[in-house]
Amino acid sequence: MSVIIRKSLLELLFSGAFMKRWNDKLRPMELVEVDKQAHKMIVAWLLFLLNSGDMEVARKRALGEAIVEGGLFDYLYRLVITDIKPPVFYRIKENPEDYRTLTNWVLNELRPRIMPLGQEFMDRMGEYLMQPEDKGLARRILHAAHLYASYSEFKLLKSINRMDHELTEIEASFVDRLEAMRDLNGVGELLDEDNNVLGRFARMCGRLRFQKRWSQTPRVPETSVLGHMFIVAAYSWFFSTEVGACRARRQNNFFSGLFHDLPELLTRDIISPVKGASREIADLIHEYEIRELNRVVLAPLKEGGYAEIADRLEYFLGLEVGSEFKATFMRDGEVLEASEEQLCGEANRDSLDPKDGPLLKVCDSLAAYIEAHTALKNGISSDQLHHALYRIRMRYNETPVIAGVQVSALLADFD
CATH class of the missing domain: 1.10.3210 (Hypothetical protein af1432)
Structure with a gap:
């Protein structure tokens, strides 16, 4: 089946601009899903280059493909389950049967809009989402990038949520999970972002969420x-x-x-x-x-x-x-x-x-x-x-x- 891009898919991909993040916290600005995904994939690209330098070309291309598609699969999944708070979602993932039920529902919700991409795309997405325990390099790079991008958002709102009882636990969780991934080239530099050029570059890219497009024109939603x-x-x-x-x-x-x-x-x-x-x-x-x-x-x-x-x-x-x-x-x-x-x-x-x-x-x-x-x-x-x-x-x-x-x-x- 040939791939045909339709209006519905373009609008679905854009809909992350509406989706608020950290919706139960006091925020200095609206944090939205599409900004986080951008920062995540920028960091995933950095980690991809740093962890594939000694690979043969074909294997490196395959890794790049897996990282991009995996990032898009994760994003499409998030577009459907965004209102589930992370601790609740992690509990669901701990029970394979519950996670499988949720994922099947997500795939059915997405099917009408992504079916024009072909059955092979649907099959790859289903296989990827049904195997959250996969610890391959692409999955680990995406997970590290996800943690870094989310932790970057957390640090934006940390100072104005000091009375929040969850704050210490949330920060410790980010740091502990990133520390556990230090074997990936680049993760240590991201954790110590103040003292090295790679970390400063990753943080600098995240600042593009502050720049609003069409700054002289009111819009809903605003996009960065x-x-x-x-x-x-x-x-x-x-x-x-x-x-x-x-x-x-x-x-x-x-x-x-x-x-x-x-x-x-x-x-x-x-x-x-x-x-x-x-x-x-x-x-x-x-x-x-x-x-x-x-x-x-x-x-x-x-x-x-x-x-x-x-x-x-x-x-x-x-x-x-x-x-x-x-x-x-x-x-x-x-x-x-x-x-x-x-x-x-x-x-x-x-x-x-x-x-x-x-x-x-x-x-x-x-x-x-x-x-x-x-x-x-x-x-x-x-x-x-x-x-x-x-x-x-x-x-x-x-x-x-x-x-x-x-x-x-x-x-x-x-x-």
Whole structure:
């Protein structure tokens, strides 16, 4: 069965922007599921690189695939069971029969929206979710990343919940479980984040939850730059599957989506009309982004012994070719631009490490479209939101198919 991405799946993936976390605690800001998932997968990527350096290429690709799919399976599961408090959920998991009953119910709830992804996807998801006791490397990396991302949220609300009787127990649980995973490369650095460049980078990425998109436009729900990056990454993965991307291309597209707005750590979310006011302004902003990215992120990583992480970030962000939205592949260690024909043909091979810039741009636009469309559907009337929908529609009416994706037909489903 071929994979067909539909409106219902895109909206399901976006729905994590509504889902509140730590809902029984006093919070300095709303903490939502999609932000946590973004931070988790950023950390999972760091741990993936640090724990696969000596692997042969095929095994490393398989590990990357398992981490991305496992992260998406976990997210889809959380979208259904989010109101169950963690201690209650852990008790359910201790009883295999109860856990199996709950998981079957979750899969049935998800089935109508994810069935277009094909029976093989459904089977893999069912197998993954039914085996929570699996202690393979991919599962352990995802669990460590989950603990770190959740602990990062906890530290945001710790100081204003000092009278909460659960606080000490919660923190001890996070620390004990992370300490038990120190055998994974990178976990020790994450625990000691104040004193090493890897931990500081992971914490810095989490700060993107503070930056709200469309900051001059009221919306429901508000979305952060961090959450938006995860949505774009998830869309990129599923569309890559739809167009028949090779394993390396799928992973590169996911991680490129996960980091595509990383420079906004340094510049904030500059709105499109400002960027597009003139070529000179756009070039000035881009020049500043790259300079600061090198100074604050890439140079410290390289100097701190994490050159591979910096090199991959450079590739995901398209620094060698001038934009993350250009298609590229690698040959003999050189980054080359690719045409759409090459990317769908000769360059669609794991050995060439291809990456879909135009597909990433489609997913970025679709995420923005759904943000605006959802806000309008929720009763927020705004000229900026209407204009954003019109602008995106016009762009893809002129070019209805990009990177093999029928974009204009997909947007028509939102009428």
